[in-house]
Amino acid sequence: MNDLSPKERLYRVLQHKKVDRPPVICTGGMMNAAIVDVMEQSGSTLPAAHHEKGLMADLSEAVCQKTGFEDLGLPFCMTVEAEILGSEINFGSLTCEPKIAKEVFPSVSQVEYRDLSVLKESGRLNTVAEACSVLAGNHPDIPVIGSLTGPISTTASIVDPITFLKELRKDRENAHRAIEYVSDFLIMYAEKLVESGASFIAIGDPTATGEILGPKMFEEYAVLYLNRIIDEVHRMRVPVILHICGDMKAVKHLVPKLHSDTLSTDALVNLKLLKEEFPNLVTMGNLSTYLLQFGTVDKVADQAAKLLADGIDIISPACGLSTSSALSNIQALTNTVKESGNGSSYL
Amino acid sequence: MGKNQQELLKGLSDAVVEMDEESTVSLAKEVVKEQHDTYQAIEKGLADGMDRAGKLFEEEEYFIPELLMCSDAMYAGLDILKPHLTIEDQTEKHRVVIGVVEGDTHDIGKNLVKIMLETAGFEIYDLGRDVPPKDFVAKAKEVKAQIIAMSTLMTTTMDGMAEVIRLLQQENIRDQFAVMVGGGPISQSFADRIGADGYSKDAAEAARLARRLVKGVAIVHE
Numbered sequence: 192m193n194d195l196s197p198k199e200r201l202y203r204v205l206q207h208k209k210v211d212r213p214p215v216i217c218t219g220g221m222m223n224a225a226i227v228d229v230m231e232q233s234g235s236t237l238p239a240a241h242h243e244k245g246l247m248a249d250l251s252e253a254v255c256q257k258t259g260f261e262d263l264g265l266p267f268c269m270t271v272e273a274e275i276l277g278s279e280i281n282f283g284s285l286t287c288e289p290k291i292a293k294e295v296f297p298s299v300s301q302v303e304y305r306d307l308s309v310l311k312e313s314g315r316l317n318t319v320a321e322a323c324s325v326l327a328g329n330h331p332d333i334p335v336i337g338s339l340t341g342p343i344s345t346t347a348s349i350v351d352p353i354t355f356l357k358e359l360r361k362d363r364e365n366a367h368r369a370i371e372y373v374s375d376f377l378i379m380y381a382e383k384l385v386e387s388g389a390s391f392i393a394i395g396d397p398t399a400t401g402e403i404l405g406p407k408m409f410e411e412y413a414v415l416y417l418n419r420i421i422d423e424v425h426r427m428r429v430p431v432i433l434h435i436c437g438d439m440k441a442v443k444h445l446v447p448k449l450h451s452d453t454l455s456t457d458a459l460v461n462l463k464l465l466k467e468e469f470p471n472l473v474t475m476g477n478l479s480t481y482l483l484q485f486g487t488v489d490k491v492a493d494q495a496a497k498l499l500a501d502g503i504d505i506i507s508p509a510c511g512l513s514t515s516s517a518l519s520n521i522q523a524l525t526n527t528v529k530e531s532g533n534g535s536s537y538l
Numbered sequence: 539m540g541k542n543q544q545e546l547l548k549g550l551s552d553a554v555v556e557m558d559e560e561s562t563v564s565l566a567k568e569v570v571k572e573q574h575d576t577y578q579a580i581e582k583g584l585a586d587g588m589d590r591a592g593k594l595f596e597e598e599e600y601f602i603p604e605l606l607m608c609s610d611a612m613y614a615g616l617d618i619l620k621p622h623l624t625i626e627d628q629t630e631k632h633r634v635v636i637g638v639v640e641g642d643t644h645d646i647g648k649n650l651v652k653i654m655l656e657t658a659g660f661e662i663y664d665l666g667r668d669v670p671p672k673d674f675v676a677k678a679k680e681v682k683a684q685i686i687a688m689s690t691l692m693t694t695t696m697d698g699m700a701e702v703i704r705l706l707q708q709e710n711i712r713d714q715f716a717v718m719v720g721g722g723p724i725s726q727s728f729a730d731r732i733g734a735d736g737y738s739k740d741a742a743e744a745a746r747l748a749r750r751l752v753k754g755v756a757i758v759h760e
Contacts, residue, residue: 287641405601513694
């Protein structure tokens, strides 16, 4: 079992099978680890790597090699989807990730519904898919994770977010129609990534939190459309990692309704307790990104050891990493998890 | 027969809490038609309703979509009533410069804080999102603000808040402004560490914090 490949280990954990130790990963997308230290050491830098498949693949490899995370995550932003659907993007800099400069539609009733088969061949969808294909070819034993921006966050990136949140109540019909369109687009994107060699799909949906939506809207919109996407990806025989932001208090009762293979959470959530409450849940998380940015190597290692002792199934940062996080802190995280496999008591 | 003033005030407050823009507007029109005190109608009707909505938000009965709809109702009522305020009613307000720090374009929280501060009687200068530190300082000086309020949702951009405080110190004007911070990754200990004057965990608390910060602070005239 000690010679499990990182890919095999991740598959096994998601199938509730025994492993020597938890995988330690960082999925890309919202949760990418393209920190300044890695970019400076490797020479593969953002923002250029957002646009060029070779650079994107190189940077993903560099992140994996230097940080010790056991996956190849793509892309390095949350704007691929919104850009193709029409929003204006500010691509940021080396230290600052891309962001939506302007949402393209003023309201859900004004969304322009375009032909998905046309969108399939446009924008950076191809860049990300081609980078996936390079990585999958070069690294058959390492999980290639294609990361999607979730349906609620993507819709809130193409429709003015304040109006969008109101319209979840005021204009349900068009809100559903817009999110359904975005979901179909995301399914098409996921399929393209899977066809290109992504072995796992991750979804981060930071606008879909209990704190923002409340339990009713979370169930009516987030659970419905996340599951629709997850079910379709499952039909492609690919596991799905879902990240939910926030403290989850208002939506905890909905956890069993989510169809993802694992649930990754913010540092605010006590994953050990969540696991006790939902024993079938594969838990993922949730090392504080605040600690990774401002903490010391020793503190990070202690926190990683605590997550291991708590029996968390997959160890990962709890949220998007600051680009100024120290590489040594991230290595303290990955090394602590990897060393736990030596003389393991898991078997 | 028209409603008396008490009934109208209560009706306005309830309509805001119930997110009922239409009845807020029709009640506001009735206030004007019956020549009731518009200032009272704003304070004890609309603002009271928004205050109650803020409490429901804190109690997790309401979430962001609900709070935003309440504020739509409130602003719709305000549009009707404001033109009828008398000169004496229009006292000078404490001024707040607000924005999301550079690098971050998540502005839902900032917009909620803005709404609650406006409801609490502050005059707001909204710099929007992705605001460079020097812009906060320049605007605060220009409008002679009492408060600088900053938010972020990303750990990546928290340093911008500290930078604003450094700039104020460099110009020797730190004591002219109260600095308040908030947003997902921000905590009281972070606020303390960068030397901010206050932290609030949500929009309703932010309004109370702002009131506390300006207590006893004179509005500067020149």
